[in-house]
Each structure stands twice: as structure tokens, then as C-alpha cells.
Amino acid sequence: MSLTRRDFARRSAITGAGVALAGSVGALATAPNALASTDTESVGEESADRHGGVGYGPLVPDPKGVLALPAGFSYRVITYSGRTKLESGEFTPSNHDGTSTFDGPRGTTLLVNNHELKGTRDSWKYPVPLTEGLVYDPAASGGCTVVEVRHDKVAEWVGIAGTSTNCAGGNTPWDTWLTCEETEDKAGQNGMTKDHGYVFEVDPADRRRNRGPRPIKALGRYAHEAVVVDPKRGRLYLTEDAATPNGLLYRWTPPQGFEHGHGQLRTLPDDAGALQAFKCFDSGGRFVDDLSRATKTGTVYGVDWVDVPDRDARTVSVRKQFAAGEVTRARKLEGMWWSDGGVYIVSSYAREESPVQHDGQVWFYDPKRRTLTLKVLLGVNPAPSVDGAFDGPDNITVSPYGGLVIAEDGEGVQHLFGATDSGRTYPIARNELNIGTEEEPAYSEFTGVTFSPDGRTLFANIQEPGIMLAITGPWKRQKRG
Numbered sequence: 001m002s003l004t005r006r007d008f009a010r011r012s013a014i015t016g017a018g019v020a021l022a023g024s025v026g027a028l029a030t031a032p033n034a035l036a037s038t039d040t041e042s043v044g045e046e047s048a049d050r051h052g053g054v055g056y057g058p059l060v061p062d063p064k065g066v067l068a069l070p071a072g073f074s075y076r077v078i079t080y081s082g083r084t085k086l087e088s089g090e091f092t093p094s095n096h097d098g099t100s101t102f103d104g105p106r107g108t109t110l111l112v113n114n115h116e117l118k119g120t121r122d123s124w125k126y127p128v129p130l131t132e133g134l135v136y137d138p139a140a141s142g143g144c145t146v147v148e149v150r151h152d153k154v155a156e157w158v159g160i161a162g163t164s165t166n167c168a169g170g171n172t173p174w175d176t177w178l179t180c181e182e183t184e185d186k187a188g189q190n191g192m193t194k195d196h197g198y199v200f201e202v203d204p205a206d207r208r209r210n211r212g213p214r215p216i217k218a219l220g221r222y223a224h225e226a227v228v229v230d231p232k233r234g235r236l237y238l239t240e241d242a243a244t245p246n247g248l249l250y251r252w253t254p255p256q257g258f259e260h261g262h263g264q265l266r267t268l269p270d271d272a273g274a275l276q277a278f279k280c281f282d283s284g285g286r287f288v289d290d291l292s293r294a295t296k297t298g299t300v301y302g303v304d305w306v307d308v309p310d311r312d313a314r315t316v317s318v319r320k321q322f323a324a325g326e327v328t329r330a331r332k333l334e335g336m337w338w339s340d341g342g343v344y345i346v347s348s349y350a351r352e353e354s355p356v357q358h359d360g361q362v363w364f365y366d367p368k369r370r371t372l373t374l375k376v377l378l379g380v381n382p383a384p385s386v387d388g389a390f391d392g393p394d395n396i397t398v399s400p401y402g403g404l405v406i407a408e409d410g411e412g413v414q415h416l417f418g419a420t421d422s423g424r425t426y427p428i429a430r431n432e433l434n435i436g437t438e439e440e441p442a443y444s445e446f447t448g449v450t451f452s453p454d455g456r457t458l459f460a461n462i463q464e465p466g467i468m469l470a471i472t473g474p475w476k477r478q479k480r481g
Helices: 005-015 036-043
Strands: 067-070 074-080 096-103 109-115 142-150 153-163 166-171 177-181 199-202 224-229 236-240 249-253 274-281 300-307 333-339 342-347 361-366 371-377 393-398 404-408 415-419 425-431 446-451 458-462 467-472
Touching: 067 074, 067 467, 074 142, 074 153, 096 177, 096 458, 096 467, 109 166, 109 177, 109 446, 142 166, 142 177, 153 177, 153 199, 166 333, 177 224, 236 333, 236 342, 333 404, 342 393, 361 393, 393 446, 415 446, 425 458
Parallel strands: 096 166, 096 446, 166 224, 224 333, 333 393
Antiparallel strands: 067 425, 074 467, 096 109, 109 142, 142 153, 166 177, 177 199, 224 236, 236 249, 249 274, 274 300, 300 371, 333 342, 342 361, 361 371, 393 404, 404 415, 404 446, 415 425, 446 458, 458 467
């Protein structure tokens, strides 16, 4: 049953401000440019405890030039493209992206790591190796590797190969990884021999289940970014990172009688279930054309869902199948994470292509209330090359210590940063690996931020050249600030 504009407006009128503050809706309300630099600069070299216990204090430069961390924290390199090797002898592929962790056998931690490699294999020095039985399209350079971490030992092998532009993705309640292709290339385009723009399932624990990879076409073909699974209702939510026009948020509802489990999604018919795009309206019942319209944290929109006409985009891209007024759009819809009974959703930034400019939003969709609430808003960063301000949130995870941990993919300096339940932001790490020149330094984005199952280790990637890092230290419960 759809939530009509009239229903949402009437509910808002009855409950008043309670709509914006019900449940966890008021959490993570970060004012534009209310940034971690404010916290750290106010205390100089003193500890985070001296400013209300938010964060972990200033970042300490790394003499190795890789990762600046707060005092007491350390990192370990897990994989490094062109240096570490797979079990099969090839070098670790490059361009690390979306990642998730899983409990492995005998106390190990398993990670599935996307490699965002677009185009043909000769375009990259370290593509994902074409492992027999695990290849979708032999012309494509991307895919996933599985990493096993046991104390001081690391093993890595291919989970899927021959896919393209594996950006983010998402884990499932049955302990697999859904890897997403952020491309719309068809067979015959850009050297591809098969259609791309799909979601594939990778099992980190059972290599046999990954053989003969098959796209989950029921989830649509478009520039996929991330996906989450609603463990209660069985629905999947998916983001699209696209422009001209801006991308969409999708919901897939399984067919009646379908039961999720290992490998079940790949058995579905191509048109199974219902794929829909979101449509938002405000408390006055007015249609919202773009999420950038929200300029205050705590903004709440009602959400309805509109059927996708042609999910495989045989002639027209999915997002272009809707006329003005039919769906809501957003620029750079990126990372997602399921927690607190709903899904956190990132819009990295908005520029001239959008009604209002910003440098990052984090939203929370509540499937029970059918509402979308703005939790974090970053104003446009006027000086991205200067350390301090945050911009361009991308991959995201919910911290076992409260709030969110966000990977930055903005301009200039790149960080991992946290956001408390009350909206205070604070730095966790800074990328110090200069891939530019001394005169014109450049720093790659962070990706794949995720905690180990026991919550003791924060894993994250530096996308270029492709480094997986394990961060440990005196983690603590974050106050609301």
C-alpha cells in the first residue's frame, strides 16, 4: 500500500514536531560545516577527553607517509596492489573499493574486497585475474577478491572476475557479499563481450558457490553503487551513482513465496519481484524533485515507490524512463548500511546539476514509517586542499561504538571521519600517501570502511594504488557530544 501525500501531510499535522523527532530521527543532525576541525583545534594537542569525549583527538602524522591516526592507534597493511600476492601467484588487483567482513573458520576474519576497474583488461596493470570457473566476461578487468586474516598471516584469492567497475555493494544476512557494477556498458561497448550494470553474489566462505557467476538481473541494469537487505521484510534497497539526469534510489520486493539464502538470488527469473524507484514529498504534500532541496538536518520526507518500466534498460537507461515529476533524484547516491531498523544512505555532493549545492548528505530511510530523514549535511567546502573540513562522504558503516564512520571521497585532503548521534564530527584517519607531485599533491579516496565482526578492528582501503588497512586502537563509546 502506498503512502499518499495526503496521508503523510495529515500525519505530520497531527504529530507536529514529533514527526521529525520520533524514534531515532533526530540523531546525527550535523549542521553544514560543523566539522571535526572545530573539535580538534579547540584543544590543540590535548586529548579528546578534554572536549567532551567526542572523537580521539588530533591526528598524528605518519613517518611512513601512509596514514595519520590519533595517538594510541596503529595500522597494518593487509593487501597492497602490485606488492602482495594472491594464492595463485598474481599480484593483488588495484583500485580497492567496497568491502565487508565475515567470521571465518578457526577464528579468522574474511573480507570481500571490490576492485573498481572499468573497461578492458589491457587498461590496467593489475586487473583481477581470470580464474577458471569464476569469470563472467573475459574482456572485463574488475571483480572481487576474498581476503583471509589470521593474526599475522594473510591469504587472498579471487571471488569473481570478468565484471566491471565493482564499486560498492553490501553484505547479506546469510553472510554473502553482493557486488555492484557501476556501469551501463553493453556487449560491444568499450570492449565488453557481455552486458554489464548488474549485481552479482559472492560467497566468502565457500569457493564452490562462486563458480559460474550469473548476474541477478531481477535487481536491474544500471550504474549500481550499493545495496542492503532488509532482514525482516526481505526487500533490497539499491543506490545509483549517475548523472544527466541524477540517479535514483531503488527498492526490490521479492516475489511471493521466495526465501532468501545462499545462492537463491541468482536462481530468480530476470523479471522476478518488483523493482521500484522512490518518490518523495514533504509534510505539505508537495513533490520533492531532488534530495538536495533539503537544507536542514531533521528534514523528513514521505516516500512512495514507482514501478520501473524496463529494469534491464534494453533501449533506455532506467533513470531516463521516468518523466519529470514521477520520481525523486539525487546526485552521487553512494554508500548504504542497514542498521537501527532501516538504511543509511549517502549522497556525496550536489553541484550545478542539482537544485541546491552541498558537499554531502546522509539520510535514513525507515521502512516501517516510510519516511526519509536527513541526518548529516555538509556545506560546500570552500578550501578542500586545507586539512580540517570534511566533504564528499562515500562508503559508510555504523560503528559498534555509536554513530557512523564515513569514508571521504572529496576534493583535496581525504579522511575517515566519525559522526556522533548528536551530529558532532571528528577525524579518525587522514590519507598521507601522495600519489601526485610535491608541487601538486594528490590523495586518493578512502573506500570500504567496515569493522571486524568483533568490533576491534576498523578496515578501510586507500583506493589508489589499492591498499587495504587494518586500524586498531583504544576505541571507545562515543558520547552524543
